[in-house]
Amino acid sequence: xxxxxxxxxxxxxxxxxxxxxxxxxxxxxxxxxxxxxxxxxxxxxxxxxxxxxxxxxxxxxxxxxxxxxxxxxxxxxxxxxxxxxxxxxxxxxxxxxxxxxxxxxxxxxxxxxxxxxxxxxxxxxxxxxxxxxxxxxxxxxxxxxxxxxxxxxxxxxxxxxxxxxxxxxxxxxxxxxxxxxxxxxxxxxxxxxxxxxxxxxxxxxxxxxxxxxxxxxxxxxxxxxxxxxxxxxxxxxxxxxxxxxxxxxxxxxxxxxxxxxxxxxxxxx
Amino acid sequence: xxxxxxxxxxxxxxxxxxxxxxxxxxxxxxxxxxxxxxxxxxxxxxxxxxxxxxxxxxxxxxxxxxxxxxxxxxxxxxxxxxxxxxxxxxxxxxxxxxxxxxxxxxxxxxxxxxxxxxxxxxxxxxxxxxxxxxxxxxxxxxxxxxxxxxxxxxxxxxxxxxxxxxxxxxxxxxxxxxxxxxxxxxxxxxxxxxxxxxxxxxxxxxxxxxxxxxxxxxxxxxxxxxxxxxxxxxxxxxxxxxxxxxxxxxxxxxxxxxxxxxxxxxxxxxxxxxxxxxxxxxxxxxxxxxxxxxxxxxxxxxxxxxxxxxxxxxxxxxxxxxxxxxxxxxxxxxxxxxxxxxxxxxxxxxxxxxxxxxxxxxxxxxxxxxxxxxxxxxxxxxxxxxxxxxxxxxx
Numbered sequence: 001x002x003x004x005x006x007x008x009x010x011x012x013x014x015x016x017x018x019x020x021x022x023x024x025x026x027x028x029x030x031x032x033x034x035x036x037x038x039x040x041x042x043x044x045x046x047x048x049x050x051x052x053x054x055x056x057x058x059x060x061x062x063x064x065x066x067x068x069x070x071x072x073x074x075x076x077x078x079x080x081x082x083x084x085x086x087x088x089x090x091x092x093x094x095x096x097x098x099x100x101x102x103x104x105x106x107x108x109x110x111x112x113x114x115x116x117x118x119x120x121x122x123x124x125x126x127x128x129x130x131x132x133x134x135x136x137x138x139x140x141x142x143x144x145x146x147x148x149x150x151x152x153x154x155x156x157x158x159x160x161x162x163x164x165x166x167x168x169x170x171x172x173x174x175x176x177x178x179x180x181x182x183x184x185x186x187x188x189x190x191x192x193x194x195x196x197x198x199x200x201x202x203x204x205x206x207x208x209x210x211x212x213x214x215x216x217x218x219x220x221x222x223x224x225x226x227x228x229x230x231x232x233x234x235x236x237x238x239x240x241x242x243x244x245x246x247x248x249x250x251x252x253x254x255x256x257x258x259x260x261x262x263x264x265x266x267x268x269x
Numbered sequence: 270x271x272x273x274x275x276x277x278x279x280x281x282x283x284x285x286x287x288x289x290x291x292x293x294x295x296x297x298x299x300x301x302x303x304x305x306x307x308x309x310x311x312x313x314x315x316x317x318x319x320x321x322x323x324x325x326x327x328x329x330x331x332x333x334x335x336x337x338x339x340x341x342x343x344x345x346x347x348x349x350x351x352x353x354x355x356x357x358x359x360x361x362x363x364x365x366x367x368x369x370x371x372x373x374x375x376x377x378x379x380x381x382x383x384x385x386x387x388x389x390x391x392x393x394x395x396x397x398x399x400x401x402x403x404x405x406x407x408x409x410x411x412x413x414x415x416x417x418x419x420x421x422x423x424x425x426x427x428x429x430x431x432x433x434x435x436x437x438x439x440x441x442x443x444x445x446x447x448x449x450x451x452x453x454x455x456x457x458x459x460x461x462x463x464x465x466x467x468x469x470x471x472x473x474x475x476x477x478x479x480x481x482x483x484x485x486x487x488x489x490x491x492x493x494x495x496x497x498x499x500x501x502x503x504x505x506x507x508x509x510x511x512x513x514x515x516x517x518x519x520x521x522x523x524x525x526x527x528x529x530x531x532x533x534x535x536x537x538x539x540x541x542x543x544x545x546x547x548x549x550x551x552x553x554x555x556x557x558x559x560x561x562x563x564x565x566x567x568x569x570x571x572x573x574x575x576x577x578x579x580x581x582x583x584x585x586x587x588x589x590x591x592x593x594x595x596x597x598x599x600x601x602x603x604x605x606x607x608x609x610x611x612x613x614x615x616x617x618x619x620x621x622x623x624x625x626x627x628x629x630x631x632x633x634x635x636x637x638x639x640x641x642x643x644x645x646x647x648x649x650x651x652x653x654x655x656x657x658x659x660x661x662x663x664x
Contacts, residue, residue, distance in 0.1 A: 109363045109374075192363055223381050234375045238359040238416070239341065240293040242378045242393065244403035245413050 014165045018184045018197055025103045025199065028089070029218070032078030035090035043075030085212045100214040101201045104226040108233045109193040112185060118236055119167050119183050119196075120160065128231035128241070134158075141172070178203040198229055271657060272326045272409035273635040278316040281639050283632060286326060289405060289413035294341035297417030299351060302659040303430035304331035304408045304632070306652045307355075307438055308464050309531070309577045311643050313398065317532060317553065318579050320382060320399040329355035329395040330437045331407025332430060333659075335421075342418045351421035353414055354604035355438045356392040357404065360419035371601035376416060377402045386580070391601055408635060410656045422608045431653060432615055435465070435622045441607035443469025443529070446575035447477055449598035450525035455480035459514055459523035459565060460500070461558040463491035465625050465651045466575050467529035471500045472620065474527075483517060485510060487536070490648040494625065505536050514565045522567035530558035531576025537561060539584055546583050553580030563590050563597075574599035628652040 034042065049068030053061045074080050083090070087097035108115050118124050122142045126134040133145040137157065145155040156174035160167070169181040179202035188195045200221070204210040214221070234241050272286045289298055307330050312318050332352040335345050345351070357377075358370035365373050373392035377383060380390035382400045393415070396406015405412065414421060424433050443466050450458060458474045460467050463486035471482050475498070484495035485503045492502035503513055514523060532554035534543075543555040562572045563586050572595055590597060614620045627650045630638050638652040 107363070109361070109366070226384075227381060230375075230380055234359075237361045238295070238375050240295060242357075242359075242376050242402070242415060243292055244378050244393075244399075245289050245292050245405055 046072030328408030
């Protein structure tokens, strides 16, 4: 499928959009998420608990002091890790945001059309993410097959869409959960190539528990996306993906599995 | 094959490990004929560099004969004699195209580790921790060389291994350190550390036109070698270095200062502090030489870092650097950039790199070699190891 033709978007507008999206994502990840009145209450309550804890002795005093410190810090910074894990942003209405979103950026030292050609050909992308096999099954429609730990496989369909500088891969039938991979491409300054910002938006399964787990794994997922982007960059720039040979130390089974999963590393060590 | 494997602080073993294989199309396999222990290998030996794993093969200074090439390597053939630069560089990324080879974007498979520590990942390095790629090193009978169409320098003819081996690291490293100083005729250069990199920095500075080079160390044999090549030795346990440098330069201070020591410096007013701070994880590196270099350097001068730093330092006099308008230049060496011009200087007889070698040992004695090099015993300055069957001579 394709989007309806958009109004002509100037290059500078595309760059501005890309950068404002990056700032929005980072603010969503680490910006203040506690409302101003609640911050004040948290600060005052924390100070009171801290004073109460200081006036008492023993473990109760320590516990009250620790709780008071945490509440005071929450009030002072406006950031609440519990809210973050549940996707609550009191500054944005206070409802639970059930969407998990993470992004990474890289610069590929290649012209825009070369990079675009790579990202609009999911089969080529599968060379970068070796735990995936991707085969075309129709116009702009592909079947993705993921290799899971233990030798199992899971397959689902994706649809490719393009609009201006944006390429989207949207999960379709058979997907374990709803997700979209969005790639924005803009020329990098001078002769540096093409800036690529990849964003994954997903609605994790399992309700609030799944959401909390997804947010807890946010850093790991983001790093995994970064590794895939690095693989794409390496394939385009050098024609191969850098790998250490075996044996490179006595690597643990967990590291070997993670290496195979994220870097497409063969089971060599 | 036999290889030198890391097993923890002050423990290396020569073990049988599987032979390397071609993994990627641009790989080559090199049969190592000569390999050296670098001063920076001692940082691994002393366990200053994180992410080492037991069994890792050490070594990033090596040369040998190509025995196998991948299908995309068009410039090398089986039988070619090559010196291999220690940073692994793809030759295609933005950094490689600007000859910033040690900043290569594509050669560190574990870039995410380096990004967590450094913000961005430098190039992968042979045998230098998983942080730097987890590649097996060249203190072995054979080594896999990634991006072999970019790095290895073919060496023909009658030059011996010992004449060209150090093109892999320490000779370009000393050269780049001196080049950072933008030496003008008559300049005075002070060099902290008269180990192999310091020795080559001294010789490079003189070749670049320095009027005087002042060499600072505490080992007589190293100071004697520096003097032989034109430097004025300064024993830092016998003089107050900052006072001596000030008075030896008419109160101005050296025009440029080279720190060829790095993270395991000794001496100086804060050495006791550094011992405590490193043991309590307040800092990871001991920057005594760097502190002195900043304080000694003349106003508007340059401080050039050739020594390796791996993590965090404390009590660095950045205020002095700012208020004296100093220029600080540093980096892992972009070895590829310097190999061919330095080879030409060796061929012309302008540089003889062999006289820093104090020990020639078989690979099987690597554990002993590391020990004497680390303890500076037997007047050890540089160890060259020969794998079994290696001739170590030119074709």
